[in-house]
Amino acid sequence: xxxxxxxxxxxxxxxxxxxxxxxxxxxxxxxxxxxxxxxxxxxxxxxxxxxxxxxxxxxxxxxxxxxxxxxxxxxxxxxxxxxxxxxxxxxxxxxxxxxxxxxxxxxxxxxxxxxxxxxxxxxxxxxxxxxxxxxxxxxxxxxxxxxxxxxxxxxxxxxxxxxxxxxxxxxxxxxxxxxxxxxxxxxxxxxxxxxxxxxxxxxxxxxxxxxxxxxxxxxxxxxxxxxxxxxxxxxxxxxxxxxxxxxxxxxxxxxxxxxxxxxxxxxxxxxxxxxxxxxxxxxxxxxxxxxxxxxxxxxxxxxxxxxxxxxxxxxxxxxxxxxxxxxxxxxxxxxxxxxxxxxxxxxxxxxxxxxxxxxxxxxxxxxxxxxxxxxxxxxxxxxxxxxxxx
Amino acid sequence: xxxxxxxxxxxxxxxxxxxxxxxxxxxxxxxxxxxxxxxxxxxxxxxxxxxxxxxxxxxxxxxxxxxxxxxxxxxxxxxxxxxxxxxxxxxxxxxxxxxxxxxxxxxxxxxxxxxxxxxxxxxxxxxxxxxxxxxxxxxxxxxxxxxxxxxxxxxxxxxxxxxxxxxxxxxxxxxxxxxxxxxxxxxxxxxxxxxxxxxxxxxxxxxxxxxxxxxxxxxxxxxxxxxxxxxxxxxxxxxxxxxxx
Numbered sequence: 001x002x003x004x005x006x007x008x009x010x011x012x013x014x015x016x017x018x019x020x021x022x023x024x025x026x027x028x029x030x031x032x033x034x035x036x037x038x039x040x041x042x043x044x045x046x047x048x049x050x051x052x053x054x055x056x057x058x059x060x061x062x063x064x065x066x067x068x069x070x071x072x073x074x075x076x077x078x079x080x081x082x083x084x085x086x087x088x089x090x091x092x093x094x095x096x097x098x099x100x101x102x103x104x105x106x107x108x109x110x111x112x113x114x115x116x117x118x119x120x121x122x123x124x125x126x127x128x129x130x131x132x133x134x135x136x137x138x139x140x141x142x143x144x145x146x147x148x149x150x151x152x153x154x155x156x157x158x159x160x161x162x163x164x165x166x167x168x169x170x171x172x173x174x175x176x177x178x179x180x181x182x183x184x185x186x187x188x189x190x191x192x193x194x195x196x197x198x199x200x201x202x203x204x205x206x207x208x209x210x211x212x213x214x215x216x217x218x219x220x221x222x223x224x225x226x227x228x229x230x231x232x233x234x235x236x237x238x239x240x241x242x243x244x245x246x247x248x249x250x251x252x253x254x255x256x257x258x259x260x261x262x263x264x265x266x267x268x269x270x271x272x273x274x275x276x277x278x279x280x281x282x283x284x285x286x287x288x289x290x291x292x293x294x295x296x297x298x299x300x301x302x303x304x305x306x307x308x309x310x311x312x313x314x315x316x317x318x319x320x321x322x323x324x325x326x327x328x329x330x331x332x333x334x335x336x337x338x339x340x341x342x343x344x345x346x347x348x349x350x351x352x353x354x355x356x357x358x359x360x361x362x363x364x365x366x367x368x369x370x371x372x373x374x375x376x377x378x379x380x381x382x383x384x385x386x387x388x389x390x
Numbered sequence: 391x392x393x394x395x396x397x398x399x400x401x402x403x404x405x406x407x408x409x410x411x412x413x414x415x416x417x418x419x420x421x422x423x424x425x426x427x428x429x430x431x432x433x434x435x436x437x438x439x440x441x442x443x444x445x446x447x448x449x450x451x452x453x454x455x456x457x458x459x460x461x462x463x464x465x466x467x468x469x470x471x472x473x474x475x476x477x478x479x480x481x482x483x484x485x486x487x488x489x490x491x492x493x494x495x496x497x498x499x500x501x502x503x504x505x506x507x508x509x510x511x512x513x514x515x516x517x518x519x520x521x522x523x524x525x526x527x528x529x530x531x532x533x534x535x536x537x538x539x540x541x542x543x544x545x546x547x548x549x550x551x552x553x554x555x556x557x558x559x560x561x562x563x564x565x566x567x568x569x570x571x572x573x574x575x576x577x578x579x580x581x582x583x584x585x586x587x588x589x590x591x592x593x594x595x596x597x598x599x600x601x602x603x604x605x606x607x608x609x610x611x612x613x614x615x616x617x618x619x620x621x622x623x624x625x626x627x628x629x630x631x632x633x634x635x
Binding site: 005012013016296297299300301302303304305306307308309310383384387 | 439442444445464465468469471472473477479483484485487488496497499500501544548
């Protein structure tokens with residue numbers, strides 16, 4: 001008997017008792033639906049998260065102090081030392097911040113201002129809409145210049161071109177030299193309007209050189225940890241203050257989120273596994289009933305020339321087909337669920353062939369494992385006894 | 391040719407050993423139509439199962455068309471059942487979920503015949519039984535006589551060396567019994583070798599030779615002058631042969 005015949009025969013028998021077959025596959029269906037939904041939602045979420053993170057730069061890390069920032073914990077001179085000592089660090093920018101009221105010609109708004117150097121543009125993949133970002137000269141010459149994010153510029157200047165215009169920051173005037181594009185991100189929703197000034201601007205305003213933290217960028221994704229850890233070590237040595245400095249990276253945060261997603265996935269997969277187990281037992285049960293119901297058929301087939309192997313394979317294929325039908329329905333249900341969730345969460349729904357393969361692999365395996373016993377029982381029947389059965 | 395030599399078979403019923411066959415020997419020449427008669431418990435069913443290779447004897451030889459069956463394993467016996475033997479049962483034993491054509495195709499599926507050839511041969515066998523127009527009917531949609539003719543078509547389809555019929559008229563009324571026995575006679579005239587088990591003398595008389603079993607032993611072997619089928623059953627049905635071949 002070839003596979004085509006076996007499948008045809010299995011479908012004839014499954015169609016012969018539709019309701020029973022459908023109920024039998026329910027457990028498999030739920031199990032597979034759960035697996036598919038979890039994987040699809042998880043993958044979709046992961047990819048959405050990765051996309052968001054890439055907007056900020058995947059190689060980013062930040063170094064800060066653990067407890068109570070004191071003057072001199074970060075110094076401008078640290079930057080050169082770190083960059084020459086740690087080759088994995090590509091860019092390094094000091095940063096401080098204030099959130100003052102800023103007045104423009106149109107109105108006054110509160111602005112989150114970061115004081116930093118030119119390298120910040122490379123680290124955070126900042127895109128200019130017009131003008132330029134702050135540069136070395138601004139820093140060295142302590143120029144009072146500001147770069148605005150486009151929404152802040154819009155608020156302060158309306159439709160007018162802000163370049164070359166002045167804004168007033170707590171009474172100090174600052175020249176607008178550039179407008180940067182806003183990064184649209186779900187990680188930073190409802191974020192305040194922001195702008196960038198030279199680090200020296202804020203230091204001068206406050207009358208003291210204050211660096212709150214350092215933003216860095218590693219040469220590649222894979223060297224972020226090394227870059228970050230070495231930077232911390234250099235700072236600890238230079239300031240003879242072990243355990244004072246700490247660091248975080250996008251990669252690290254991403255890893256944590258991924259770990260959580262993994263754990264959630266494992267929990268739901270375990271539930272799915274139990275469902276598949278229960279479903280498999282259901283399939284075994286119904287196959288045993290089927291063998292008993294069709295004892296005479298088995299006898300007839302043997303009389304007509306079926307070998308025991310043919311009978312075994314026939315019932316095994318039937319169990320597998322039953323599970324595959326459950327798997328197919330489960331896949332449809334699982335993906336529908338994943339699409340719904342993706343729609344609500346605004347993620348890309350991820351339909352990977354690997355997941356579909358996984359579902360069908362599982363279904364086949366369940367059919368095979370739980371079909372062996374009933375099929376073997378069918379194959380071992382004595383044809384004479386079987387023919388005598390009603 | 392079928393050659394049976396000193397065939398013995400025993401059963402264990404509870405703690406008692408029952409000798410169902412105590413050494414039976416006979417030969418059936420190709421083209422013969424043989425009836426095996428006997429009361430229930432005479433061993434005729436046991437003999438039938440042995441001839442059909444559904445069971446193996448305790449002792450003795452069974453040579454079918456030059457194949458010594460005692461040397462065969464399960465797979466070999468399945469192959470002989472498939473290709474050398476055509477079964478006709480009392481209860482027809484058609485698969486209820488398959489239509490007539492699919493039922494007739496079944497032995498060829500196990501013989502590995504390709505679908506197109508299978509369909510063609512099954513259709514030809516049904517046609518031979520006068521059921522070509524009923525090929526898509528399921529057993530539940532056919533009469534007893536029609537079902538038995540589908541079963542005979544199924545038995546014929548692999549061109550077996552031996553047709554084994556076990557009480558083939560047992561579930562049929564007189565009219566249909568005559569019809570079916572007519573079919574067997576016609577098949578025999580066309581050269582088929584038939585061994586038929588029955589307890590009805592009328593049925594046995596349709597064959598050319600009657601073997602009688604009693605208590606597991608062959609007690610008589612009698613040649614019969616085959617009379618026309620119309621005269622065999624108590625109530626004559628002149629129209630009964632119209633559907634036959």
